[in-house]
Amino acid sequence: MRIAIDAMGGDHAPDEMVRGALLYRASGGPAELVLVGREGEVRERLGAEAGGISIVDASEVVGMGEHPSAALRRRADTSIGVATQLVKDGKADGVVSAGNTGATMAAALLILGRVRGIDRPALCGMVPTTKQKPACLIDAGATMDATARNILDYARMASRFLERVHGLERPSVGLLNVGEEPEKGGRLQLEAFGLLSAASDLNFFGNVEGRDILRGTTDIVVTDGFTGNTVAKAMEGVQDVVSEGIKRDIFGGALGKLAALVAMPGIKRFRARMDYEPYVSAPLLGVAGVSVVTHGRARARMLKLAIDVAERAIASDLIGVIRAGASAVTA
Amino acid sequence: MRIAIDAMGGDHAPDEMVRGALLYRASGGPAELVLVGREGEVRERLGAEAGGISIVDASEVVGMGEHPSAALRRRADTSIGVATQLVKDGKADGVVSAGNTGATMAAALLILGRVRGIDRPALCGMVPTTKQKPACLIDAGATMDATARNILDYARMASRFLERVHGLERPSVGLLNVGEEPEKGGRLQLEAFGLLSAASDLNFFGNVEGRDILRGTTDIVVTDGFTGNTVAKAMEGVQDVVSEGIKRDIFGGALGKLAALVAMPGIKRFRARMDYEPYVSAPLLGVAGVSVVTHGRARARMLKLAIDVAERAIASDLIGVIRAGASAVTA
Numbered sequence: 001m002r003i004a005i006d007a008m009g010g011d012h013a014p015d016e017m018v019r020g021a022l023l024y025r026a027s028g029g030p031a032e033l034v035l036v037g038r039e040g041e042v043r044e045r046l047g048a049e050a051g052g053i054s055i056v057d058a059s060e061v062v063g064m065g066e067h068p069s070a071a072l073r074r075r076a077d078t079s080i081g082v083a084t085q086l087v088k089d090g091k092a093d094g095v096v097s098a099g100n101t102g103a104t105m106a107a108a109l110l111i112l113g114r115v116r117g118i119d120r121p122a123l124c125g126m127v128p129t130t131k132q133k134p135a136c137l138i139d140a141g142a143t144m145d146a147t148a149r150n151i152l153d154y155a156r157m158a159s160r161f162l163e164r165v166h167g168l169e170r171p172s173v174g175l176l177n178v179g180e181e182p183e184k185g186g187r188l189q190l191e192a193f194g195l196l197s198a199a200s201d202l203n204f205f206g207n208v209e210g211r212d213i214l215r216g217t218t219d220i221v222v223t224d225g226f227t228g229n230t231v232a233k234a235m236e237g238v239q240d241v242v243s244e245g246i247k248r249d250i251f252g253g254a255l256g257k258l259a260a261l262v263a264m265p266g267i268k269r270f271r272a273r274m275d276y277e278p279y280v281s282a283p284l285l286g287v288a289g290v291s292v293v294t295h296g297r298a299r300a301r302m303l304k305l306a307i308d309v310a311e312r313a314i315a316s317d318l319i320g321v322i323r324a325g326a327s328a329v330t331a
Numbered sequence: 332m333r334i335a336i337d338a339m340g341g342d343h344a345p346d347e348m349v350r351g352a353l354l355y356r357a358s359g360g361p362a363e364l365v366l367v368g369r370e371g372e373v374r375e376r377l378g379a380e381a382g383g384i385s386i387v388d389a390s391e392v393v394g395m396g397e398h399p400s401a402a403l404r405r406r407a408d409t410s411i412g413v414a415t416q417l418v419k420d421g422k423a424d425g426v427v428s429a430g431n432t433g434a435t436m437a438a439a440l441l442i443l444g445r446v447r448g449i450d451r452p453a454l455c456g457m458v459p460t461t462k463q464k465p466a467c468l469i470d471a472g473a474t475m476d477a478t479a480r481n482i483l484d485y486a487r488m489a490s491r492f493l494e495r496v497h498g499l500e501r502p503s504v505g506l507l508n509v510g511e512e513p514e515k516g517g518r519l520q521l522e523a524f525g526l527l528s529a530a531s532d533l534n535f536f537g538n539v540e541g542r543d544i545l546r547g548t549t550d551i552v553v554t555d556g557f558t559g560n561t562v563a564k565a566m567e568g569v570q571d572v573v574s575e576g577i578k579r580d581i582f583g584g585a586l587g588k589l590a591a592l593v594a595m596p597g598i599k600r601f602r603a604r605m606d607y608e609p610y611v612s613a614p615l616l617g618v619a620g621v622s623v624v625t626h627g628r629a630r631a632r633m634l635k636l637a638i639d640v641a642e643r644a645i646a647s648d649l650i651g652v653i654r655a656g657a658s659a660v661t662a
Contacts, residue, residue: 130572141509144517178472178560186475186557210565214572226517227558229509231565233541238569241461241545246577250597259597263590266581 001030003310004092005303007037008061008079009099011296014038017098018045020303025052027304031311034092036083037061058082061099064296068102072110080104084111087289094290094310096281098298104291105142105284112289115319117326120146121286122154122225123293124161125232126279129216134279136162136220137213141229142284148191151175155202155222157285157322162219164316165309166279174208174218176227182207188224196222201325281306283313285322290314332361334641335423336634338368339392339410340430342627345369348429349376351634356383358635362642365423367414368392389413392430395627399433403441411435415442418620425621425641427612429629435622436473436615443620446650448657451477452617453485453556454624455492456563457610460547465610467493467551468544472560473615479522482506482553486533488616488653489551495647496640497610505539505549507558513538519555527553532656612637614644616653621645 007017014037021033032052035042039057046053058079062071072081080099084107086092097104105121114121125140138158143150155173162171175192177185182193184207196204205218210231213221223231251260260267280302281294290313294306313319338348345368352364363383366373370388377384389410393402403412411430415438417423428435436452445452456471469489474481486504493502506524508516513524515538527535536549541562544552554562582591591598611633612625621644625637644650 130575144509176561178475178557178564189557210561210563211568211571213565214568223561226509226520227561230507230541230554230558231562233509234544234562234566235541235569237542237545238566239573240542242570242573244461245601249601250594252597255593256597259590259594262586262593263581266583266587266590270576270580 001032001311001314002034002092003031003307003314004034004036004056004083004086004095005307006079006083006095006097006099006104007035007042008058009097009104010294010298011064011098012299013098014041014045016299017303018042019300020298020307021053022046023300023304024307029307029311031307031314033307034083034086036086037079056082056086062103064100066100066103068100069106069110071103072106078103080107081111084108084291087291088112093314094292096292096294096303096306096310098294098296098303098306101293104293108284108287108289108291112287112291115286115288115323115326117323118153118157118286120150120153121284122157124158124282124285125228126282127213127232127235129214131216133216133219135213135216135218136282137228137232138220138222138285139225139228140232141225143225145226146188146224148188148195151188151192151222151224152195152199153286153326155196155204155220156199156325158220158222159202160321160325161283161285161313161318164318164321165312168219170203171219172203172205173220173222174205174212176221176223176231177207177209179209180207192222277302278305278308281309283309283318288319290319332363332642332645333365333423334362334638334645335365335367335387335414335417335426336638337410337414337426337428337430337435338366338373339389340428340435341629342395342429343630344429345372345376347630348634349373350631351629351638352384353377354631354635355638360638360642362638362645364638365414365417367417368410387413387417393434395431397431397434399431399437400441402434403437409434411438412442415439415622418622419443424645425623427623427625427634427637427641429625429627429634429637432624435624439615439618439620439622443618443622446617446619446654446657448654449484449488449617451481451484452615453481453488455489455613455616456559457613458544458563458566460545462547464547464550466544466547466549467613468559468563469551469553469616470556470559471563472556474556476557477519477555479519479526482519482523482555483526483530484617484657486527486535486551486553487530487656489553490533491652491656492614492616492644492649493550495649495652496643499550501534502550503534503536504551504553505536505543507552507554507562508538508540510540511538523553608633609636609639612640614640614649619650621650
């Protein structure tokens with residue numbers, strides 16, 4: 001098994017990407033790794049200890065703020081483009097990137113294409129929950145103007161992902177809605193509710209509300225990409241505001257510093273309970289190859305865990321399972 | 332001026348509703364108040380000191396979990412129904428309720444009807460921001476399947492509300508979207524962006540993202556009711572989870588209690604900065620009468636502030652201004 005790493009993508013690339021690759025190899029993972037990026041920069045950081053890690057040169061990077069598909073079309077030699085092409089050419093079995101998510105998605109769609117029977121790809125946004133397990137919010141923004149049929153596909157793909165990669169049995173699926181009753185929502189939700197209820201290959205729970213996401217009411221929260229993206233960013237926004245407020249108002253100043261010191265064990269406990277680094281990385285679902293997206297803030301540990309996710313997606317033939325599910329339904 | 336109060340609606344009714352009415356009168360507010368609810372219960376709490384406050388009997392209440400329009404149709408004598416009818420009959424100039432929001436809205440639509448030229452009503456969800464001023468998230472869930480034209484109406488109505496009731500000059504309007512660029516979003520957002528850009532009676536800022544809501548990037552964040560409701564509940568969910576985590580992990584236990592004691596001034600500072608009780612209440616926009624919704628958790632102070640909002644909406648002829656704006660556009 002061989003996994004291509006976008007060595008130039010992410011806030012801490014290439015340093016932490018190279019360190020993450022070394023961490024994965026040191027952990028005894030079965031996959032060989034291919035670091036894709038500016039060869040000189042990568043080799044310098046890799047040093048001598050490079051067993052099972054090779055380098056493929058790519059001179060360009062898609063920046064975090066760049067327009068993804070425009071950047072990919074303009075420059076043939078981007079690290080994410082070259083890494084994804086390795087998968088297409090059979091020289092790698094999957095790709096992992098902490099870079100511009102839009103670019104990773106655009107590369108996957110342009111180079112790998114979609115799984116037959118899946119009209120629209122989806123992004124699985126993994127969120128921590130108070131139940132000590134993460135939940136998958138899908139679609140977190142890959143596709144605008146989703147249909148009810150797309151939403152059904154998302155629920156299926158996310159179910160297969162959680163089963164295969166994280167070992168969940170019959171993960172539960174909630175449809176994001178404005179209330180719990182089946183008749184809630186607009187036309188899209190009403191139609192999606194009908195399709196989800198009728199799908200025998202899903203463990204459909206029913207409607208869930210925004211506040212259920214972090215509560216972990218269901219393993220999967222399915223919605224259209226516009227709602228999913230907006231909700232995910234709004235939740236991040238609350239977290240940021242509260243963290244800043246705590247830092248400044250509660251733990252700022254002399255008395256606050258004392259309070260912080262006394263509270264530190266509790267702060268660590270709270271952080272540990274909401275830690276979901278092993279789950280934060282997820283493959284783009286619906287594209288015809290394993291392409292794992294991890295957080296732009298990823299450091300070595302998170303990248304290593306993202307490689308684990310790619311490894312398990314490849315080993316469990318996640319793409320084949322999604323393809324079989326889609327054709328069984330469309331047949 | 333006379334304002335009807337749903338004395339039976341809300342988690343702390345009727346006690347806190349009666350106390351809120353007394354607080355409003357004690358503050359020297361110009362409006363006479365009509366408490367609508369079970370006469371015996373209300374009179375007992377009102378006591379002797381009832382200058383400028385009268386009671387109208389209504390024997391039923393719509394519960395917080397009840398299906399609103401079904402409850403209203405089934406029972407003629409609900410406090411929210413009777414209070415809203417007082418407005419329709421010209422016996423009150425506005426109504427205030429801390430009860431079931433759906434029931435307040437259903438009563439307003441059934442009894443008062445819509446403003447001519449406004450197809451769909453909208454709920455203004457007031458949220459605190461880090462800029463020490465609140466923002467209006469509209470539509471927070473009144474209407475499903477909104478059109479771009481509805482969204483334009485929401486932006487106009489919220490602008491007039493913030494100008495008239497809170498004295499803002501040219502409040503800024505952001506369209507909730509998945510990115511800042513004008514070409515972002517689905518069909519609905521693209522069409523709404525065009526309409527909002529072209530509206531000369533709006534101070535349109537452009538697209539904003541979920542994380543901008545609490546940042547106070549714009550005074551108004553406009554979106555369809557499905558997205559608005561889902562986002563509002565998801566943000567509340569994060570807040571709940573973080574508060575619980577802080578209570579349990581950080582300030583729980585013996586050491587935590589000490590930390591909490593030392594941190595108390597900061598906690599108060601943080602709470603004060605996010606206090607938005609003067610703004611939390613807002614009229615339903617698009618209905619042909621002043622019908623102010625406040626939080627189900629409202630106690631006396633919040634109810635008093637909600638009466639202030641109703642008073643200013645009536646005094647500034649908010650409904651007339653919205654009507655004039657709608658007919659100027661549709662003419």
